[in-house]
């Protein structure tokens with residue numbers, strides 16, 4: 421936050437300057453009022469004409485200055501919110517895989533939308549108002565002392581009461597604001613979950629349950645917001661009431677001094693006017709201070725996202741695969757959970773083909789995630805060409821490995837964009853990827869071909885078509901390593917067979933396939949079958965060797 425303010429300091433200074441001028445001008449109005457009334461009561465027609473013209477010029481000037489201040493403050497708010505949002509977003513994207521996935525994505529959405537709105541309403545706006553009203557307060561005090569020091573003292577004494585309210589409500593407001601921010605986050609999570617599960621909701625007839633659940637959450641959110649608003653209103657009402665009391669003191673004290681002949685009628689009117697520009701700033705400041713301090717936890721949350729520090733794998737060496745990936749005595753568990761991988765030893769040699777098989781949950785995908793550097797708290801080591809993964813730049817490593825998952829994410833763009841992903845490729849490269857992945861088989865069914873819009877997360881495509889696009893997306897990058905994590909599971913047997921077969925034909929590709937359904941003649945073409953059970957590699961070797969051995973893999977595969 422401080423950094424954002426620093427970067428906008430010129431704009432902030434300009435905003436403060438115009439805010440100061442407009443505050444002084446507003447307070448200065450009381451002098452014109454005093455002069456007009458004194459001129460009127462003395463019957464001075466000449467003076468009246470002059471003051472009329474000056475007042476008009478003064479009024480127009482105040483209007484212009486206030487508009488400039490208003491625009492500058494809006495530009496400041498725009499720059500600040502844009503910068504904070506950008507810092508949060510970049511911070512989120514700096515996260516390592518483990519940290520990123522440990523937070524619900526709805527929380528990210530909430531911080532980028534709800535929390536930024538809260539900051540605008542309850543931090544930046546009040547801060548600007550405090551600056552503006554502080555100037556107004558100081559100028560008013562100077563003028564009041566100039567007109568009547570006695571009334572000034574009276575006003576200050578009666579104003580002391582106004583400070584009671586924020587002292588009482590400050591902490592309570594802080595708690596309410598945090599509760600609101602948390603509730604907004606929960607609400608966003610809920611809605612995101614509901615919309616993501618739309619298919620399940622429809623097919624299981626859950627609409628009424630979901631509406632009920634939504635209404636419950638909606639009620640809680642509305643009540644939490646109302647509860648915070650209520651406290652703000654109480655705080656403001658108390659301050660306003662006490663402020664009115666102060667203005668009464670100003671009127672009666674000045675009236676008393678007029679009767680005694682110590683003040684003119686013009687001065688009385690000016691004091692009444694000034695008591696407004698004295699009390700109003702105090703009330704505004706007093707009601708804004710709790711708003712600002714109540715934002716402390718929200719600002720901390722935003723700062724935590726913005727200033728994310730990666731405590732995972734932060735090596736800087738550029739990875740390579742000229743020889744092999746060496747996995748030695750690798751063990752791993754998620755958080756405090758049970759051991760998922762138990763002393764894995766494995767060598768993956770450049771350009772060779774590996775098929776990983778094993779019962780569901782035995783740790784196949786976890787092994788791949790560790791190879792990709794997604795998690796860092798593991799036992800043993802993984803090295804690429806002899807360099808430990810702990811020394812490697814993980815972003816660079818990820819660029820070296822393409823992975824095709826069972827569930828493919830599609831951007832809401834056309835097929836070509838989903839394959840090329842922000843890069844340019846030649847027609848030849850694109851056609852090769854289309855052919856190898858089998859995308860060419862279905863794009864001709866539509867008029868738009870590669871321009872066909874896939875819809876939100878590929879909803880205009882079948883599961884198999886999405887997977888073929890994912891395969892084309894991976895192949896076009898020509899990364900030296902390709903991981904197929906059940907990446908053809910939704911494709912018909914023949915097409916899946918053809919794709920896997922074509923991948924096995926690419927000589928310089930290191931291929932790791934996690935599979936449940938590859939046929940024997942495909943498995944025969946892999947250099948090594950890795951069979952896992954309960955976090956261990958229990959058998960590895962060529963398909964024929966393992967089948968002939970008639971042991972664990974054979975039993976698993978025969979079933």
Ligand SMILES: Nc1ncnc2c1ncn2[C@@H]1O[C@H](COP(=O)(O)OP(=O)(O)OP(=O)(O)O)[C@@H](O)[C@H]1O
Pocket residue numbers: 754757760778779780781782783784785786787
């Ligand atoms: N992020 C996670 N946090 C906690 N536990 C996890 C996480 N991901 C996976 N697991 C657990 O780790 C174990 C191994 O999961 P993994 O996905 O590696 O299995 P798999 O062999 O690939 O299974 P499948 O063939 O069903 O895809 C499972 O018990 C799973 O519940």
